[in-house]
Amino acid sequence: MPELPEAETIASDLRAQVVGSSVVDVRVPFVDVLAPSHTATAFRERIRRCRIREVGRRGKNVVLRLDPDQVMVVNLGMTGRLVVSDSPAAGQLRHIAVRFELEGGRALLYDDVRRFGRIELFSTEQWAERQTELGLEPLSDAFDGAALYARTQRSRSPIRNWLLDQRQVAGIGNIYANEALFRARIHPARPASSLGIRSVRRLRDALVDVLREAVESRGTTLNDYRDGNGEPGNFEPRLRVYGRESGPCPRCARQIRRLVLSNRSAFFCPHCQRNRVRT
DNA sequence: AACGCGCCCTGTCCGC
DNA sequence: TGCGGACAGGGCGCGT
Numbered sequence: 001m002p003e004l005p006e007a008e009t010i011a012s013d014l015r016a017q018v019v020g021s022s023v024v025d026v027r028v029p030f031v032d033v034l035a036p037s038h039t040a041t042a043f044r045e046r047i048r049r050c051r052i053r054e055v056g057r058r059g060k061n062v063v064l065r066l067d068p069d070q071v072m073v074v075n076l077g078m079t080g081r082l083v084v085s086d087s088p089a090a091g092q093l094r095h096i097a098v099r100f101e102l103e104g105g106r107a108l109l110y111d112d113v114r115r116f117g118r119i120e121l122f123s124t125e126q127w128a129e130r131q132t133e134l135g136l137e138p139l140s141d142a143f144d145g146a147a148l149y150a151r152t153q154r155s156r157s158p159i160r161n162w163l164l165d166q167r168q169v170a171g172i173g174n175i176y177a178n179e180a181l182f183r184a185r186i187h188p189a190r191p192a193s194s195l196g197i198r199s200v201r202r203l204r205d206a207l208v209d210v211l212r213e214a215v216e217s218r219g220t221t222l223n224d225y226r227d228g229n230g231e232p233g234n235f236e237p238r239l240r241v242y243g244r245e246s247g248p249c250p251r252c253a254r255q256i257r258r259l260v261l262s263n264r265s266a267f268f269c270p271h272c273q274r275n276r277v278r279t
Numbered sequence: 280a281a282c283g284c285g286c287c288c289t290g291t292c293c294g295c
Numbered sequence: 296t297g298c299g300g301a302c303a304g305g306g307c308g309c310g311t
Contacts, residue, residue, distance in 0.1 A: 003304065032287090060305080077305055079289080095289085114288045116305060157282065166306080173304055222304065223291080242304090262283055265302085284309085293301085 002076045004138065004171030005214035006225050006233065007057045010082050013228025014062070014108070015055040017084045021102040022051045023066075030097035033080075033112055035120035046070065046121055047100070059134050059170030063127075071127040077116030079224045083109050089230025113224065134170040138207050143169075145201035152192040152200055159195065159203075160188035160266045172207065175220055175242045178267050180206040182241045187273040188266035189259070199275075213238065241267040 002010070026047050028040040050066040057063060062082060064072040074082060083090050085107040098110040098119060110119065122130060135151075136143050148169070155162050162168060163177035172180075181188050183206035186199055195203070219225055219233030222243065226232060240250050245258040249269035259266050 006304080075305080078303070080305095112288095113290070114303090114305095116287070118306090155281075161283085164305085175304060220304075225304070263285080264305095280311105282311090284311105286307090286309105287305105289303100291302085293299105295298090 002080065002219070002225055003060055003173035003176050004057070004211055005176070005217075005235070006219035006227075007060045007062050007076065007171070008215050009218045009233065010076075010228045011055050011057040011062050014064075014082060014084070017228065018052050018102065018108055019055060020052065021104070021106070022049065023047050023100050023108075024049070024103050025101040027099040027101070028097070029099075030095075030112075030115055032115055033097040033110065033117050033119055035118055038119075038121065043119075043121065047072070058131060058137070059166055060173065069124055071122040071124060073120050073122060073127065073130075074110065075118045075120075077112065077114065077118065079113040080117030081109075081111040081224075081226050081230070082228060083111065083226065083230045084228060085109055087229040087231075089226065092230065134166055135168040136170065138169055138171055138211055143204065143208070145197065145204045148204045149195075149197050149200040152195055155192040157192055158189045158261050158266075159186060159192045161262050162192040163207075164264075169207070171211070174264055175222075175239065176207070176210055176214065178242045179210045179240060182268060182273060183210060185272050185275075187275050188268050189261060190275060241269065243267065 026044040031040045034043050052064055053067045054065040062074040093109055093111040095111050095113045096109050097112045100108040136147060151168050160177050163172045184202040186203060214220060214235045217235035218227055220235040221232035241256050244256045247256050249256055249272055252271050254271045256267055257270050
């Protein structure tokens with residue numbers, strides 16, 4: 001569920017509230033959200049008495065750096081939430097999978113209805129190594145048209161599918177992939193390698209724009225997403241095609257259509273995103 | 280070896 | 296009201 005803007009919002013909310021706090025204890029009601037290499041006991045022993053030094057983001061992952069030196073990476077899957085316990089909405093959580101008890105009686109709660117999320121601990125070196133498997137950061141200086149074009153050239157997958165591959169660009173999920181393709185006027189089924197440099201530059205700009213705007217709006221809440229205080233994001237009304245099948249295209253007013261690519265919905269305007277190759 | 284598919288799990292909604 | 300099926304923002308493992 002959470003993509004880059006949602007992970008970014010959560011990271012900034014948590015940063016303001018838990019940096020400097022120490023973890024005094026850990027409870028793991030649902031072990032299956034821990035990476036398979038962690039038992040609940042070993043996980044608890046590694047985390048307790050650690051101090052949260054920094055909260056950041058890489059792709060869709062919320063990254064907590066701890067002292068003594070250790071990195072806790074949270075991938076929220078579809079329904080994962082990280083909420084501080086003293087937020088008014090914390091009481092509504094019904095599927096708490098991990099509780100990080102903090103000094104002073106507060107807690108950082110990891111809630112996850114579907115339990116598709118994963119929490120994994122790394123050393124700084126291990127995390128650096130693992131990050132080499134993640135692709136470009138869309139909001140970094142390295143994310144320019146040339147870098148994106150070099151990568152799209154190597155794949156014949158439909159561009160919508162390609163954008164979901166975290167090894168290529170990190171942080172894009174189904175919502176923002178579809179929104180960026182609409183803005184760049186590229187049909188979602190176009191093979192990645194069929195895009196010319198001009199299309200790829202438009203796509204790059206569209207991705208940066210939509211992600212920045214969504215961060216500004218604190219993310220998109222369709223159903224489950226909540227920020228670090230348990231509150232929904234505000235970007236949903238600004239979506240132009242995602243979830244708007246049969247609705248009017250905001251550009252030409254024709255009907256938005258849905259198509260299924262690799263078992264996941266793609267939303268597009270058949271008029272504005274016409275450049276489809278025959279299938 | 281790039282790519283697509285099924286699956287992990289729970290909840291909601293829609294048609295009958 | 297109940298029930299079955301489709302669907303949901305992600306990502307892994309598998310087979311081809």
